[in-house]
Amino acid sequence: MAAPRIYLDYNAGAPLRPEVRMAMIDALDATGNASSVHGEGRAARAKVEAARRQVAALVGADPTRVIFTSGGTEANVTVLSPRMRMGAGELAIDLLLVGATEHPSVLAGGRFGPDRVRSIAVDGEGRLSLTDLGAALELAAAEGKRALVSVMLANNETGTIQPVAEIAALARKFGALVHTDAIQAAGRIPVDIAALGVDFLTLSAHKIGGPQGAGAIVLGGDLVSPLPLLVGGGQEKYSRAGTQNVAAIVGFGVAADCARADLDRSAAWSLWRDEIATKAVPAILLSGGAERLPQTLSLGVDGLQAETLVIALDLEGVAVSAGSACSSGKVGVSHVMRAMNVPESQAKAAIRVSFGWGTTESDIRRFTEVWGRVMRRLAPGVTRAA
Template sequence: MAAGQRSYLDYNATAPIRPEAAEAMLRALELPGNASSVHAEGRAARAEIERAREKVARLAGAKAKNVIFTSGGTEASNFVLSPSLRRLGQPGASRLLIGAAEHPCGLGGHRFPAEAVETIPVDGQGVVDQAWLKERLATEGQGPVLVSVQLANNETGVVQPVAEIARLVREHGGLVHTDAVQAAGKVPLDMAGLGVDVLTLSAHKIGGPKGIGAVILATDQIEIVERLIRGGGQEKNYRAGTENVAAIAGFGAAAEIALASLDEETARLRELRDEAEAHLRRIAPEAVVFGGQAERLPNTLAFAIPGLKAETALIAFDLEGIALSSGSACSSGKVRRSHVLDAMGVEPALAEGAMRVSLGWKTTKEDVIRFAGACEKVVGSLYKRKASAA
């Protein structure tokens, strides 16, 4: 590997910002007005926000009037997962049923009391147990239930059958939220087709800026009564505070590109992911690919090699110029065993070796070749060291 040459393969943690998004942000930063002001400068800032709202709505197959900007995916999920989510004229959600492999922002950030929450089990591939969910919904009788299931898992890339889940929940009068943060820009999004009531997004997973996300309501007949951030009337009275016009503009630009390049990028990334997986299996035939028998995002390869611990292996990859992850990047840089793999029933010793390759818009075939070369060195070196210590 040439000096200083690196391959960034951690897009599920964050994607490098797209030039178009950065340019949109720079243009917006030059706008002096507050978007809530009525003068020409304020109207220009407002117009920038509304153009971005249209672009984000198109990415999700939704209506712009139902898009609410937040500070990111975490705030979006914290806001949505509330007993005050309801259909107009109906009572709020009485209980929360949430997938056991969900992102921590859902599992730990919801606003339901502990006694009103149950986790939906997943199978060995990480797919939600619909039979369990159907049985549990049939026993509910205390008002609408809110079901929250990721469209795609951030650690394994496993895609959930959200449309089927939503049909089941609707039959029992419940509400459905899907965290589509990882799915956006990698699989088609269509709120009507999915049948969900609420969908949440984050810009920095699709090449937009960090610190901006969105809650998208299926219709204006859905509301969230209890606000997280109170004060002014911004974002249709859902989220107070002066809007981050530059970040919103960058989000819109990234959403527009993600939608326009979706089909081409999906095919390209799947080919690169499959090539990386083939190299991995050649170098380490004993490697386990998590969720490998389920539908996965085209860019994600989560694996472990028996006997290798992630903490050691990730440092070794980094020294070889390859940026990987052990799973979720939301644990203050710590490498810890994955709750996702625990929910899937993965043996603790194997789960401690879990690593993730995630590809994106700047990834090339050369990056995959570098990963393969680094993998050969890392696996050979660490196994050699392990064998000599035995």
């Protein structure tokens, strides 16, 4: 009998947790629109509000400041808006400053035109340059422009953790607003929206063992919120129109509770991550020096195409992701690797290993065994030299 497959691509999407599945089945069996005033509607609404409290607790937020969306991309695009609500009026944002290694949903600029988006450089470990950010904020202020800064808390490819609290403090000096995409960080490192000092934080359920198709915007204060992306209904306090997906939201809430408990496993995850880094000879670690997530590793074998390695591991029963993408038969290099100025041959070799709630120590051990077999086949000379 073939050995069971090993799934090490949690940063793309974590497996659905059993607790989440059961809660969603229960919610699917119930009747009622959460906006209806009858008993069934009130019962559905109660489930949504319970989930709102659970998601808020994951990031230390006020539940009334949580807005549910269809996922992380919608949450990011909603927040990246040149028009904000501020009390009874509006606040105009002139410029969007984004880190060069952001998720594509942020790099695209949301609702800002391309001419109003500026990219901020990162160093070789993927950490944002506070010097470059400060210069961009100072220039914007000198020109009479208000900026919105968007920097992810932890990178989806490398796991690099950004100094978001420092970034927010710097932005405040110039009257800028700050958004952080905490989708990869939640449930892997402690996240506290107040300690980060940001105005907006975004989340996605399926990264923490919840369902695909559920996300959230968390507001850091009472003054500013983005104008809704979807209009035409009063759901989510007029912040996001459309009938709430009660089952998905319920699943998100349960996953958030479970993810809080996962934080106790971060020390073990860090040991497993470092074990892979040590034993995956002759791999080059592409995010080794910076503070990073405990369960994410970016590595590659110089000169060996990432797609080749991903396919070879897949045939051995191990699922990982490529840091580079193949489009129209041409190998492309990840924008994250390019921003970090990783040499071309290494950037094309970059793969990502990420794990989480369902991973076991035996999975990690078996991965290193599989890696050795694959290397003996694909890079025998290099393996023997190592």
